[in-house]
Amino acid sequence: MGSAISLRDDFDGTALRRLARKSKSANQARRLLALAEIYDGGRRTTAARIGGVGLQIVRDWVLRFNARGPDGLLDGKAPGRQSLLNDAQRRALVEMVESGPIPSIHGVVRWRLIDLTRWLYDEFAVSLDTTTVGRELKRLGYVKLTARPRHHAQNELAMEAFKKGFAAELAKVRRSLPKGTPIEIWFQDEARIGQKNKITRRWARRGTRPSAPKDQRTKSVYIFGAICPEHGKGAGLVLPFCNTETMTLHLTEIALAVAPGAHAVILMDQAGWHMTDKLDVPGNISIIALPAKCPELNPVENIWQFMRDNWLSNRVFTSHDNIVDLCCEAWNKLIDQPWRIMTIGHRKWASGL
Template identity: 60%
Template sequence: MATPVPLRSDFDTNTHRQAARRSRDASQTRRLLAQATIYEGGTRSDAAKVGDVTRQIVRDWVVRFNAEGLDGLLDRKSPGAPSRLGPDERQALAGKLEAGPIPAVDGVVRWRLVDLAQWVFEEFRIPISVQTLSRELRAMGYRKLSARPRHHAQNEFELDAFKKNFLTALAKIAASEAAGKPVEVWFQDEMRVGQKNPITRRWAKRGTRPSAPRDQRTASAYLFGAICPKRGAGAALVMPRCDTHAMACHLAEISRNVASGAHAVVLLDQAGWHMTPKLPIPHNITLMPLPPKAPELNPVENLWQFIRDNWLSNRIFQSYDDILDHACRAWRNIEAQPWRIMSIEMRQWAHGF
């Protein structure tokens, strides 16, 4: 038989029973009471009866306790089998993911786990299941995410140049048109709200397909919205159509919401009703067009998505007035949450943080 392992001498029965009363881990409590029996002069067999285990397991507890103290009696998560992929294989897999598939060569337009598992086998002769590969990818920080749409004719260099030079352009406006006044950065955009309403994702049991109402009628209105992320402020109008008159009314509304004594630089896309020389521009506003085909530079797009997902989708609008009521209510909801506007809309390239 194995030689008995003595318990460490810096603990005793009292410390063990007090620790057992404080413990919130049932397994640790059982082990503490079993060892308290030994400190009281009981045998290993007595401790095994208290712990409802064999004497060999009591010996294992003692070895862990002597090495680590009370923490050694806590349950531990099994480390599991070692990873099938080493650092070199993970680096190559990450490069394959970042590069994406070549449809003519790989036969797919997006990587599936089964495709990547096949590639790992062909490249390294390592057989790996899709479940194991999924855990490996998650451990590497990858998730299966929805892709952000990008215009096919977008000039990425123009986008980078705009963001890089934005603060310099803002400083020039502050020194000229703003005449030394504080400058606020605003973003402006429009969203159609109508009876042909989108359907959003929703929680449901796996294997089912939840339903949501969908209208085929075409009545609609346009929510003109602008926000100042730094202040968490906004200004909006609901208009029947997008044209120069509607945009003029919206600029007047933004002008009224600019902080007293400040000048607003309003960033907006290059829609015709934004750029027309017929558009009257208030004295405390300067318009700055965003690069063409670059909606991702306008954070109001993210705000529209949040508003649709939470207050406008999955609804049937009975009439045009019903559309107006819901659009106005949705904007009031977001205006009442300035911290959310700041969270969704702040951009490092625009605010210099």
Template identity: 55%
Template sequence: MGQPIAVRTDLTAVEVRRLARRAKDSDQVRRLLAIAAVLDGASRTEAAKVGGMDRQTLRDWVIRFNEQGPDGLINVPAPGAPAKLNEEHRAFLAQIVDEGPIPAIHGVVRWRACDLIMRLHEEFGISVSDDTVYRALKDLGFSHVSARPRAYKQDPDAIEAYKKNFHSSVEDIRSSLAPDTPVEVWFQDEMRVGQKNKLTYRWARKGSRPRAAHDQRTQSTYLFGAVCPELGTGAALVLPFCNTEAMQLHLDEISTKVSHGAHAIIILDQAGWHGAKQLSVPHNISLLPLPPRSPELNSQENIWQFMRQNWLSNRVFKSYDDIVDHCCYAWNTLIAQPWKIMSIGLRDWAYIGRSL
């Protein structure tokens, strides 16, 4: 028979039980109580029963207790297999994903797991699974998202200049106003809503592809909308046409929603009806066109996306009146959530404090 192992005596049974009362790990508590029983003079068999273990297991924990103290009685997770991708591999993976593929060279327009696995093998001679690549990308802060469309021949310099000079443009407009006139920044755009509706992402079982009804009829209407993200307010009209006359009606509607005594700067794209000579811009509104081909600067575009994803897509509209009713419902539901307008619409470069 093996010789019994003495328990360290720098802690008394009372102190060990006190530690057990404060411990949050249930397994550590059992082991501390078993060792306290040993310190009280109980036999190893009796002490093992107190901790709900056999004598050999108690012996192993006594050794850990003698070497590491009470903290040694906490379970330590197994280290597991070493990671297949080290820091060099992960840095390379992050770089090529950030840069994206070159279709003429790599033969694909987006990276798939199999493409990334091949690049890692070509560069480092290692073989990994799809799951390893997916986990690494997630740890590196990547997620699988749909790309935002970018207009053809877009001028990035013009976009940056617009944001940089936005406040000076506001000051130019302010100089023509009465002193101390509050300024509000609004974003305006139009959205076509029709029976040939859009389908959006939805949750579904892995391996399946959910189906949704898709109408082929062509009745449609236009939702003219504008929001002031700073105040969480908006103004909209559902109109049958998208032309100068409709734009005039919308500007008149926006002017009624501008705060009393304030002046609204409407940011909008350069559609023909937005700058038509026949427009009579209300006295409390100024129009500030965006650079060509830069819809991402217009936060009303994101409002449309939110409305489609939550209330308008994946539907079959019975008639034109049904389309109008759903547009009105979607807009009124949005307006009832001003915090949502603020969250979606605020842009750092366009934010104007109420004190200005």
């Protein structure tokens, strides 16, 4: 051990004991009391006995106290092992995750941790295990999420152009109406519900594989659903087919749900039974077609997902009538929760116009 080191002269034993009484850290208080003994002229062996350590540790405390004051006697977090990836390698990892794998080159259609581990070794000769790669990805803000479906021929420019031009389309409808007519913005879609039902994710103990009933029969019906997110209301019918006649029935149902004196602008996709000239459109309704292959613009798609996940999936329908009854029950549950329609159906580009 080297020669004795003097304590800094801007403290004394009384001050350190006062700080020890106020400290919320037992280890810091013990170290302060040990150094207070030295300030009062006590031997360093006595200080070591008060601190419950050896003389070398007391010397380390003195160095830390001289450098940083009382804060130097607080417990610090161990720095841990230095990361094997540098900033450039992390940026390359982020770029690979964002761009996704190329099947013909990487041999996979989605990145797994083992694939990224192998890529890092091939690219940078850095050997990591999958746990470390997963920790790096979480530190970079990535988690494993279920991808939402996107049409392979979707035109993203057309989708953005529709959002920006929607106010102008709405203005055209407004000019054709009597001045001061309130306008309600609705969204409409259909969902097929049948015996060949979906199975959703569920909580289960790690390492197990939960099961759910899966029917192979093919009876089905269609829910025709429309929502007005601004007012939290909707109109729906459960019908056997999708055609012009059933669509006319649904438009009539929507017209009944529109507030008296108001006019509904309904956004829907370009299905044949939506756009046909044979469709009988009520006088208080105007239809605006969404761009082709852009279901993301229609919040009713999210309504279907919510209803399936919570009320319709993981069950066996015993008959056609049973399907109809349970679809009606699910839709009525949704109508009884206007806040749900408001939150799921809200689209910033279509609100406040």
